[in-house]
Amino acid sequence: MFDRKTPATLVSSLALAAVLAVPPAFAQDTTQPPTSETNSAVSESVQDEARTQVDERRAALLNDATRALEETENALDALDDGDTEAALDALAIATGRLQSVVARDPGLALAPVDVQLLRRDLVSDVETIEAAREVIEDLVSDGRLQEARPLMRDFASEIVIETSNLPLATYPDAILRATAQIDAGEIDAAKQTLATAMSTVVVTEEVIALPVLRAQLLIEAAEEALDGSADTAETEATQTAEAEPLQPGEYVEAARVQLQMAEALGYGEEGDFEELYDNLEELDEKIDLADDTGGIFDRIGDSFIRLKQRLFD
Secondary structure (H helix, E strand, O other): OOOOOOOEEEEOOHHHHHHHHOOHHHHOOOOOOOHHHHHHOOHHHHHHHHHHHHHHHHHOOOHHHHHHHHHHHHHHHHHHOOOHHHHHHHHHHHHHHHHHHHHHOOOOOEEEEEEEEEEEEOOOOHHHHHHHHHHHHHHHHOOOHHHHHHHHHOOOOEEEEEEEEEEOOOHHHHHHHHHHHHHOOOHHHHHHHHHHHHHOOEEEEEEEEHHHHHHHHHHHHHHHHHHOOOOOOOOOOOOOOOOOOOOHHHHHHHHHHHHHHHHHOOOOOHHHHHHHHHHHHHHHHHHHOOOOOOOHHHHHHHHHHHHHHHHHO
């Protein structure tokens, strides 16, 4: 049930859907930096951040809770095979493991047992996204929800970290109830109890908006470029092994476009991004005038923290 070995990766088809759904004018070239090129400037850093986030959550998984879930599955398999003794042994292990979890943290409501990564990465530009959004909003406004649904499904650019959790308020009691039912010879009832318990696993999600993450990484790349510390042969903040890195101002413009994409996709509203837009405008001025950037990068970093808190906390 939870034995998925590799994270799922979905590449959004919104770009194609948008071209089919809106007039051709919406698909015209823009003056904005090509999204694929600016994305590649920080692609390795995006992957590193995703791995770090998943590793942190995997480190928090509770081995005892994971073992309890596995033994529940083993008990169900044993009951299907008619081996009640093996089922009781498995449930005894599960009970002991759950008791250990509760004893260590009596106030814990959800015990994490599994982490998976889902990625939806939209390849498009701001104008196309805004056009597709208008189409979606018009369809919803007209009550044509089934026509809007396929567009909505791909209207995202994000990493979703899914954590599966055992609900400790109900799961241990279900294991004890199934044990009693097996002792009483109520095998079908025990199977139903265990199946129901496993269906109550709670999945929580944490969303990382890729345009916001890319914007933050692009600003970090701009700071490195200004400091002269980026090695074009080795740094992650290069477009490709053969291409030249972006200039500081180009990194800033690419970050601005990513924030515009985040806003167009609905990760917040215009007011949520105003502080960062002001910061980037100030940074542009300092770069153009070759001024000392002072503490602008620290302020931008703080602005990203506040933005993420507004959007996702």
